[in-house]
Structures are given as C-alpha cells and as structure tokens.
Amino acid sequence: MKTLPIYGTMAEFASANDLVAAARRTHEAGYRKIDAYSPFPVEELADAIGFHRNHVPLVTLIGAITGGLSGYLMQYWIAVISYPVNVGGRPYHSWPAFVIVTFEMTILFGAISAVVGMLALNGLPMPYHPVFNVPRFALASKDRFFLIVFAADPKYDARGTRLFLEGLQPRSISEVPS
Amino acid sequence: MADHLEEVEVANKRAPVIEPGHTFATVTDKISSIVLTRPTSMGWVVGFGACFLVTMMLLYALGYLFLRGVGIWGINIPIGWGFAIVNFVWWIGIGHAGTLISAILLLLRQSWRNSINRFAEAMTLFAVACAGVFPGVHTGRPWLDYWMFPYPNTMQYWPQFRSPLMWDVFAVSTYFTVSLMFWFIGLIPDLATLRDRAENKYAQMIYGLLAMGWRGSARHWARYETAYLLLAGLATPLVLSVHTVVSFDFAIGIVPGWHTTIFPPYFVAGAIYSGFAMVLMLAIPIRKIYGLEDFITERHLQNSAKVMLATGWIVAYGYAIEAFMGWYGGNRYDASLLWNRLHGPYAFWYYMLLLCNIATPQLLWIRKMRTSPVWLFLISFVILTGMWLERFVIVVISLTRDFLTSSWGMYYPTRWDWMTFVGTIGMFLMAMFLFVRILPMISIFEIRQLLPEAEVKSE
Numbered sequence: 001m002k003t004l005p006i007y008g009t010m011a012e013f014a015s016a017n018d019l020v021a022a023a024r025r026t027h028e029a030g031y032r033k034i035d036a037y038s039p040f041p042v043e044e045l046a047d048a049i050g051f052h053r054n055h056v057p058l059v060t061l062i063g064a065i066t067g068g069l070s071g072y073l074m075q076y077w078i079a080v081i082s083y084p085v086n087v088g089g090r091p092y093h094s095w096p097a098f099v100i101v102t103f104e105m106t107i108l109f110g111a112i113s114a115v116v117g118m119l120a121l122n123g124l125p126m127p128y129h130p131v132f133n134v135p136r137f138a139l140a141s142k143d144r145f146f147l148i149v150f151a152a153d154p155k156y157d158a159r160g161t162r163l164f165l166e167g168l169q170p171r172s173i174s175e176v177p178s
Numbered sequence: 179m180a181d182h183l184e185e186v187e188v189a190n191k192r193a194p195v196i197e198p199g200h201t202f203a204t205v206t207d208k209i210s211s212i213v214l215t216r217p218t219s220m221g222w223v224v225g226f227g228a229c230f231l232v233t234m235m236l237l238y239a240l241g242y243l244f245l246r247g248v249g250i251w252g253i254n255i256p257i258g259w260g261f262a263i264v265n266f267v268w269w270i271g272i273g274h275a276g277t278l279i280s281a282i283l284l285l286l287r288q289s290w291r292n293s294i295n296r297f298a299e300a301m302t303l304f305a306v307a308c309a310g311v312f313p314g315v316h317t318g319r320p321w322l323d324y325w326m327f328p329y330p331n332t333m334q335y336w337p338q339f340r341s342p343l344m345w346d347v348f349a350v351s352t353y354f355t356v357s358l359m360f361w362f363i364g365l366i367p368d369l370a371t372l373r374d375r376a377e378n379k380y381a382q383m384i385y386g387l388l389a390m391g392w393r394g395s396a397r398h399w400a401r402y403e404t405a406y407l408l409l410a411g412l413a414t415p416l417v418l419s420v421h422t423v424v425s426f427d428f429a430i431g432i433v434p435g436w437h438t439t440i441f442p443p444y445f446v447a448g449a450i451y452s453g454f455a456m457v458l459m460l461a462i463p464i465r466k467i468y469g470l471e472d473f474i475t476e477r478h479l480q481n482s483a484k485v486m487l488a489t490g491w492i493v494a495y496g497y498a499i500e501a502f503m504g505w506y507g508g509n510r511y512d513a514s515l516l517w518n519r520l521h522g523p524y525a526f527w528y529y530m531l532l533l534c535n536i537a538t539p540q541l542l543w544i545r546k547m548r549t550s551p552v553w554l555f556l557i558s559f560v561i562l563t564g565m566w567l568e569r570f571v572i573v574v575i576s577l578t579r580d581f582l583t584s585s586w587g588m589y590y591p592t593r594w595d596w597m598t599f600v601g602t603i604g605m606f607l608m609a610m611f612l613f614v615r616i617l618p619m620i621s622i623f624e625i626r627q628l629l630p631e632a633e634v635k636s637e
Binding site: 036100 | 201203328334335338340341344355356367369386390391395397398399402403404405408416419426531624634635
C-alpha cells in the first residue's frame with residue numbers, strides 16, 4: 001500500500017447527535033472511506049457511515065458448533081473407542097452423560113470465538129494508529145465525537161474535503177498526519 | 179428512551195439510577211480519578227496489608243497440607259467431604275451474582291446494572307478463583323490435578339466422562355474463562371479512557387497495552403456491541419448450568435439428602451441469593467468510601483434487596499420440599515435424614531440456617547430496611563453466613579449418618595480447615611483491594627450511555 005503524507009481530515013463534534021447527523025451527510029455526499037469515533041457505542045453511527053456487514057455472529061456460530069461437535073466426538077471416542085470401561089454391561093455410548101460437557105464446550109468455544117473474532121475483525125491489538133497523532137483525539141475516550149474522511153477515499157482532496165467538513169459546523173478540524 | 183425512563187421513575191417516586199446533573203466529562207473524571215489521581219489512602223494500605231497477611235496464612239496452611247496430606251483436616255471416612263467442598267460450593271455460588279448482573283440483566287435491558295456490573299464481575303472472578311483452590315487441593319495429590327483434563331498421555335488413560343466430577347471440571351473452568359473474557363472485553367474502552375488520561379508514563383504504557391489500541395471507531399463499536407451481547411447470551415445459560423452441575427455432584431449420588439431432583443434450581447437460586455448478599459457487602463462500603471453514591475444509588479440497593487428477597491423464598495421453598503419429601507416420600511433413609519437434621523448432633527446448625535436464610539431476610543419486606551445501607555450490610559452478612567451453613571448442612575449431615583449405623587461418624591473441622599477457609603476470604607478481599615485501586619470499578623462508557631445527553635434524536 002502506498003503511504004500518503006496525509007492520513008485524512010478529522011472533524012470534532014460536541015455531541016453524539018451532531019456526529020450522527022454529520023456522518024450521514026458525509027456519506028450522502030459520496031464519501032465512502034470514512035469513520036466515526038465516539039466515547040460510547042452509538043447505535044445509529046455504524047449505519048450512518050455505511051457499515052452493515054458485521055461478521056461477529058457468524059464467527060461465534062461457527063465456533064460454538066465446532067466446540068459442541070468436538071466436545072461430543074471427544075467423549076464418544078474416549079468412552080467407546082479408546083478407553084471403554086464396562087460398568088455392569090451398560091452401553092458404552094451413554095449419550096445422556098455426555099450432554100453436559102458437550103454444552104460447556106459449545107459455550108466455551110462460542111465465547112472464545114466471539115471475543116477473538118471481534119478483536120481480529122477490528123484489527124486489534126493495534127499499538128499505533130495515525131488518528132492518535134491528533135492531540136485533541138485523546139478526548140474521543142471522554143466526551144468528544146470525531147469524524148474522519150480518509151485520504152484513501154477517491155473523492156478526497158485536502159482542500160475540498162476540509163471545506164466540506166467545515167460546512168458541517170464542527171468544533172474543530174485537523175489534518176491527520178500518517 | 180432516557181426521557182421515558184425518567185418519567186416512569188418520577189411516576190413511581192423511585193430513586194434514579196444516576197443522580198441528575200452529570201455529564202460525560204464529570205462521569206469520566208469522577209470514576210477515572212479514583213484510579214489515576216486519588217492518593218493511596220492509609221486505610222487502603224492497612225486493609226490491603228491485613229488481607230495480604232491473611233492470604234499468607236492461606237499459603238502457609240496449603241503448604242503444610244502439601245507436606246502432610248489431607249489428614250491435617252477434620253475429614254475422615256465416612257465424612258470425606260468436609261470444609262473443602264462446603265467452601266467450594268459457597269464461593270462458586272457467590273460468583274453467580276456477577277454473571278447474573280452483567281449478562282442476564284443486560285439481556286433484560288435493566289439499565290441500572292450499568293453501575294454495578296464491573297465490580298460484580300470482578301467479584302465473580304475472584305470468588306471463582308477462591309472456589310477453584312478447594313477442589314484443587316482436596317484431591318490429596320494436587321500436583322496431579324492435570325489428570326482431570328483429557329490429554330494424550332503415556333499411561334494410555336482417559337478421564338471418565340460419566341462422572342459428575344468431570345462435568346464440574348468443565349463447567350467451572352469454562353465459567354472462569356468466559357467470566358474473565360466478559361470482564362476484560364467490558365474493560366477495553368475504559369482502559370482506553372485511562373490510557374488517554376493517565377499522566378504517569380508507566381500507567382500510560384500499561385493501560386495502553388491492555389487497551390490494545392482501542393479508539394472507539396463506529397465499526398469497532400458495532401462489532402463490540404454484537405460480541406458483548408453474544409457473550410451475554412452465552413453466559414446466561416452457562417451461569418445457570420454451573421451451579422446445576424455443582425448440584426449434580428450431590429444429586430447424582432445416592433446418599434440420602436443429596437439424591438433429589440430439586441437440587442439444580444434450588445442451588446442456582448441459593449447461588450444468586452448469596453451472590454447479591456456479597457455484592458451489597460462490597461458495594462455499601464465502596465460507595466461510601468469513594469463517594470460513589472451518585473452512581474450506586476438507593477435504587478441499586480433496593481433492587482438488590484428485592485432480588486435477595488425473591489431468591490430467598492425460592493431457597494425457602496427448596497428447604498420445605500426437602501422436608502416434605504423426607505416425610506411424604508416414604509423412604510426410611512430420607513425420613514431418618516430429616517429427623518437427623520431436626521434432632522441430630524448438628525441440629526443447632528440446621529436451626530441457625532433457617533434463622534439466617536429464611537427468618538432474617540423477611541426484614542427486607544420493610545422499605546426502611548431496603549434503603550438503609552447499615553441494615554442491608556448486616557442482613558447480607560447474615561445471609562452469607564446462612565448460605566455457608568446450608569452447604570455445611572448438606573455436605574456434613576448427610577455423610578455423618580448414611581445407610582449403615584456401623585459407618586456413622588462425626589466431623590470436626592481442625593484449625594487447618596479454618597485457616598484455609600479464612601485464608602480464601604483474605605485472598606478474595608486482597609484481590610478486591612487491588613482491583614478498586616488499579617482498574618475503574620464502575621463501567622465508565624456504560625454510565626455515559628445512560629446520560630440524557632447520549633441520546634440521538636432520530637430524523
């Protein structure tokens with residue numbers, strides 16, 4: 001990937017409401033490579049920047065099914081094939097006794113997949129990111145809301161995008177060095 | 179939604195979830211300053227030091243146990259399960275309230291949970307860690323505990339998956355792992371807040387490492403919220419299963435007083451009962467000392483008291499059915515167990531149990547009791563004692579008098595039993611002391627969500 005001297009242009013807003021409205025207008029203006037930052041989850045925001053494909057549920061489902069299957073098959077293989085113990089002639093494949101470990105393995109693998117899947121899809125851990133070069137961005141984890149248009153966006157041009165963002169009446173605008 | 183909630187609250191004349199007048203900035207400052215700028219008080223040092231000494235006593239008791247074996251405890255045939263199992267069940271039960279608050283109340287959209295879920299989850303983790311000590315050391319040869327896990331080995335042997343003790347291994351280890359992940363995931367955005375606000379270089383580095391570069395991107399939040407909700411959905415059946423499986427350790431056996439189908443629901447209710455008592459015993463001093471009455475309001479105390487009252491009645495129902503079945507079931511061993519509980523050598527403790535778990539909590543019907551922190555603290559202490567006695571009654575009375583009079587015996591805990599038990603309480607409190615000092619004990623980002631200014635007006 002070609003490195004650009006400028007990573008993007010960032011606008012600061014005072015409330016979640018302003019940010020959602022600004023993000024909507026930016027997306028409507030045709031900008032696609034944008035992102036928004038808030039100090040708490042804002043449900044409407046993902047929709048406003050045009051993010052709809054969330055794969056976490058699928059990853060979790062696959063993990064949970066894998067966990068359940070491996071839990072059951074492990075017990076079957078141990079109790080029937082590898083280490084059969086004859087207890088008063090009872091069947092080796094005593095499936096009711098295997099339900100609990102199968103259940104626990106389903107939960108365990110599902111939960112691990114949800115967590116690891118979420119972090120991996122988010123690209124975390126990521127020790128360095130250009131947005132942190134903006135000093136005011138430290139407030140994104142407190143009480144300020146930020147919108148960024150990445151320089152990689154085809155519609156991006158440093159002057160025009162800045163003018164456009166100024167039209168959204170932000171509290172401040174800064175260029176993000178990469 | 180926040181407006182609507184306020185209207186309902188005004189209509190019901192209930193205390194608010196957060197005292198009015200807070201903004202994103204004040205919430206952030208208030209909670210993060212406890213960790214970042216508040217000086218370490220003398221009280222904290224003394225409290226932590228005392229708990230540290232008690233933890234050292236635990237290590238001493240365990241060291242001597244490893245040296246001499248479980249014979250230093252009061253257990254002997256017929257009572258092979260003494261304090262170790264009583265304490266294990268008690269601690270695991272206490273942990274349940276944390277998951278109930280963080281997962282089940284999240285799914286039920288109980289927004290008041292947002293101010294108590296963080297430290298309740300921490301409480302869960304530490305309680306499960308204390309619980310884990312006991313089955314670990316009561317095996318007799320704790321250095322071989324890894325035999326309980328299925329792994330390919332040169333002995334060509336595998337664990338027996340038809341045994342409830344194996345189910346327990348899987349249930350408890352899954353519970354601990356999932357609780358840890360749930361807690362850590364919940365912490366990430368707050369760790370980012372601490373990273374951005376810390377002035378000390380090392381604090382910045384450590385919180386920065388733990389926050390993993392979290393920057394609050396909308397895409398990240400969307401996936402984060404989904405993962406959090408899915409974890410809650412997975413943790414809900416999990417927490418109900420854990421005490422169910424613990425009760426199977428008893429119910430699958432044929433010992434009178436253990437072999438009953440009511441055990442799973444009654445254990446789960448008892449777990450939540452004792453867990454909320456522990457939540458209150460921690461929340462009441464913490465909110466006072468750190469001045470968090472704005473976030474942990476009267477409403478939280480009242481709601482917890484109501485949960486205790488409700489689960490207390492489920493537990494009372496469990497006792498009633500146990501006694502009724504002993505009389506009505508027609509099994510002479512069950513009848514004799516009932517007689518033993520009422521008149522046998524440990525009868526005093528059975529009556530104490532009824533006093534602690536059924537009689538005392540009825541005070542919570544009175545509104546004044548539910549809103550008075552001092553009374554709630556005392557009642558919670560009584561309930562925790564009662565729940566410990568319940569496990570003592572279940573484990574010990576059944577074992578002292580089984581089917582043959584020739585195998586009857588008595589159980590007397592030794593000082594090593596007591597040192598181990600008190601030691602785990604010290605370890606638990608030591609972990610809580612560390613937690614309130616180095617991590618935000620209230621979820622900052624979830625409190626921000628509850629503020630009226632967080633609302634987004636739909637166009």
